[in-house]
Amino acid sequence: METGNSYIVGRGKNFCRGCTGLDLFSALDLGELPIANELWPNENQPIELFPLHLRICRSCGLGQVEDVVMPSRLFRDYRYLSSTSTSFLEHARNFAEVVSKEMSFGPGDWVLEIASNDGYLLQHFIKLGIDVLGVEPAENVAQIAKLAGVPTVSEFFSLELAQNLRASRGTPKLIVANNVMAHVPDIQNFVAGIAALVGPETRVSIENPSLINFIKQDQFDTIYHEHYSYLTANSVDKITKEAGLQLFKVEEIVTHGGSNRYWLRQRSRSSSNEQNVVEKIIQEVEDGLFDESVWRQFDVRIQKLILNFYNWVKSSYEAGQIICGYGAPAKASTLINASGIEKDWIKVIADASPEKQGRYMPSHGIPIVSPKALFDIKPNDVIIFPWNITKELSEIIKSQALAPTRVWTAIPKLEQVN
Ligand SMILES: [Zn+2]
Structure with missing residues (x-):
């Protein structure tokens, strides 16, 4: 084993990459882990x-x-395709329909999506007759979008790219950045890029899991190297304000186990925070966002959860049970590797994405197989790793299992769900 320190480009112990503040406290130390999506x-x-x-x-x-592990090291081979989750696709279709009605798009209006993945969202705007452009740095994923007819630029979003887009196409009516701000090491440059593309009519929608869910639902497995930042209404308000934007609405949505949708627009001289934003900011403080003792309790709960998971997998394996996983997202890697379970304790992990099948989960090399291959093994226990789509996957497992199978989730606690 080796530590990949040569790929670490910045140490942020006492430097906030969002607001440049110099006072940070420790919330959870998971030790040393492999790169989750690799x-x-x-x-x-x-x-x-x-x-x-x-x-x-x-x-x-x-x-x-x-x-900070450098992005070129982290994202050189990205295998998350948004379109493999049916509930996520439904969420995207619904968003496109609701927003296009509310914003009344006219001729020349266009939608920019940052981290547009395989075109899972923009395809719906195209169907509604609205011009779109996707920005997707992972070339293998951008290629899939292009083949599906979604115009896509394969680059990292930055201030420079934003300025080029503004010069060539003007300002978009809508900018969407879902589950991407967390993946950006230089968050200030990213926000400056958004600000450079915002005109008086532009609205920006940013969806991201809230850091508050860590306290409320122990979602520690969404911590991984690709997630440099963990957003809150407090931080989005402060960081975007500096760039000349205004956070004017925060909506709570169910994606990824509870996310916030932050709505931004150009800041005018008289802009003051709207009631909804003020309430959200106060609520986060009351929930303990800035309270170190709340985070120490979180740390204790997570260490216990990890140990509990380890003990359960170990005892089931030693009792001769066949244990498999279902779904191989990055969060599976965090849980598996943080718990330090041994090779072979989890026999295989099934994933519906052909991009992942035939590969192996570090650091023990657990095979990732098709759902059919998992059912052929006739496992006794199946752990659903993407707990945010437990219902969807649990129904698949129950309807396709070839033998009696217990279905489990591990977050926020180890629990048999079916
Ligand atoms: Zn800060």
């Missing part, structure tokens, strides 16, 4: 580990991982 092409690979330590800024309430 599935191995064959069973035995050199194990490369990177520190994973969540800290929170006392000034703005942004969560961030202390050590």
Whole structure:
């Protein structure tokens, strides 16, 4: 095993990448873990580990991982396709329909999506006759979008790209950035890029899981190296204000186990926070966002949860049970590797995405197979790792299992769900 320190480009122990504040406290230290989305092409690979330590800024309430692994190292082979979850696709279709009605798009209006993935969202705007452009840095994923007829630029979004787009196309009517701000090491440059593209009529929608869910639902497994930042209404308000934007609405939505949708527009001289935003900001403070003792309790709960998971997998395996996983998102890697379970305790992990099948989960090389291959094994226990779509996957497992199978989730606590 080796530590991949040569890929760490910045240490953020006492520096907030959001507001440049200099006072951060430790929320959870997971030790050294492999890169969560990096599935191995064959069973035995050199194990490369990177520190994973969540800290929170006392000034703005942004969560961030202390050590920044460079994006070119993290995203060189990205295998998350949004279109593999039917509930997520439904969420995208619904968003496109509601927003296009509310915003009344006219000729020349267009939608920009940052991190447009395989075109899962923009395809719906195209169907409604609205011009779109996607920005998707992962070339293999951008290619899938282009083949599906979604115009896509394969680059990292930045201030420079934003300025080029503004010069060539003007300002979009709508900018969508879902589950991407967390993946950006230079969050200030990213926000400056959005600000550069915002005109008087532009609305910006940013969806991201809220850091508050860590306190409320123990969702620690969404901490991984690709998630540099963990947003809150407090931090989004403060960081975007600096860039000349105004957070005017925060909506709570169910995606990814509870996210916030932050709505932004150009800040005018007289802009003051609207009631909904003020309430959200106060609520986060009351929930304990800035309270170090609340985070120490979180740390204790997570250490217990991890140990409990380890003990359960170990005892089931030693009792001769066949244990498999269902769904191989990054959060599976965080849980598996934080708990330190041994090779073979989890026999295989099924994933519906052909992009992931045939690969192996680090750091033990657990095979990722098709759902059919998992059912052929006739497992006794199946753990659903993407707990945000437990219902969807639980129904699939129950309807397709070839033998009696117990279905489990591990977050927020280990629980048999079917
Ligand atoms: Zn800060």
